[in-house]
Amino acid sequence: MKKSLNTLMMATFILLSITTNAQKIKNAKTETVKVYGNCGMCETKIEKAGNVKNVASVDWNQDTGMATITYNTTKTNKDEILKRIALVGYDSDSFLAPDDVYNNLHGCCQYDRVAKVPVKTETETMATTDEHANHNHSATQTNEAPKMSQLDAVYENYFSLKDALVKTDGTTASAAAKELVASINAVKMDELKMDVHMVWMKVLENLKKEAIAISESTDTKKQRGRFNTLSTSIYELIKVSKSDETVYYQFCPMANNGKGANWLSKENNIKNPYFGSMMLSCGKVVETIK
Known part of the structure; x- marks a missing residue:
């Protein structure tokens, strides 16, 4: 009973901290994105990686796997936040975590990885294909x-x-x-x-x-x-x-x-x-x- 109460108090404290940080963010924009993870330990690491005092706030929902990201549009953007989250081991639909970092996650945190290619790579591949179709090789070099x-x-x-x-x-x-x-x-x-x-x-x-x-x-x-x-x-x-x-x-x-x-x-x-x-x-x- 005591352990459950302590867990509830800790969760409440974290939620209040996130809410307070989000309220202090100027020029705020809020977006909801998919971030892959499993458990409460994942939630702590995802939010810690994404949060920057008065600049960015991340609230990840363990049940849905959705992260609500609020950030100051003059100081950062969604991609920067998702990159930081990926570097601690958690994929999104935009960025993949390095394999060695994912492999070092605790066993309960190793979510099922969905085979996908980062959005930026897909865009570059499509652009290159179009350029070759038009035989515009110089444009390919300029873009790269x-x-x-x-x-x-x-x-x-x-x-x-x-x-x-x-x-x-x-x-x-x-x-x-x-x-x-x-x-x-x-x-x-x-x-x-x-x-x-x-x-x-x-x-x-x-x-x-x-x-x-x-x-x-x-x-x-x-x-x-x-x-x-x-x-x-x-x-x-x-x-x-x-x-x-x-x-x-x-x-x-x-x-x-x-x-x-x-x-x-x-x-x-x-x-x-x-x-x-x-x-x-x-x-x-x-x-x-x-």
């Missing part, structure tokens, strides 16, 4: 390119910024940082692959903060102080998304007041952005990213 090119622009502007710091050119570094901010803002995160999308959401705030700070100064000392943290975020992103060419992760033990600092380069040889000509070759390659 943007997914990676938007991140390539971020990387290229980062490398331009790095090169400006190597030359101790604060004005050019500021201009490169402004271009970097523009390329960051241009990224359509819902078009990124799921694993890249998750890292992008993790590093986005820091990327913009550091790039903006560098763009607002022409003092190379201040710019270099921000460049270390910026490079850490770029490294996390490029590790999962991969660049079109080999990238070298490099390290200088003397930078950052002797604490050491990293940066990325398209060149194997060392050109130190933290000291420029003062100690141009100080550092080493610590990782090669292909």
Whole structure:
């Protein structure tokens, strides 16, 4: 009896928390979608993955398998929420959970998986079929390119910024940082692959903060102080998304007041952005990213 009462109280608390969060969401839109799962444990994981304070609220019904999603349309969208849910092991009709994550779910949580293909893949296949039917091969190439090119622009502007710091050119570094901010803002995160999308959401705030700070100064000392943290975020992103060419992760033990600092380069040889000509070759390659 006591156990049942505690379970009821916990369920009531969770429901109130979800309701309160949903009420605080501005620019709210509510949608109902199918999310596959079995039990109360599934419900907890699905809702925890989807909920973001004052941004998104997920209420999953164990009996119907339907999730009611309320979200701020200026900060996220349904696909972003469903991707996060898929990454903890739960399929929807739009996104499939990675097989290894699904296989690691508790036995009672391993719902029957319905054979299906993600919506985005189906759309691309249909578009490709239509294009080939019209013999428009150039259009196929155009449609396939943007997914990676938007991140390539971020990387290229980062490398331009790095090169400006190597030359101790604060004005050019500021201009490169402004271009970097523009390329960051241009990224359509819902078009990124799921694993890249998750890292992008993790590093986005820091990327913009550091790039903006560098763009607002022409003092190379201040710019270099921000460049270390910026490079850490770029490294996390490029590790999962991969660049079109080999990238070298490099390290200088003397930078950052002797604490050491990293940066990325398209060149194997060392050109130190933290000291420029003062100690141009100080550092080493610590990782090669292909």
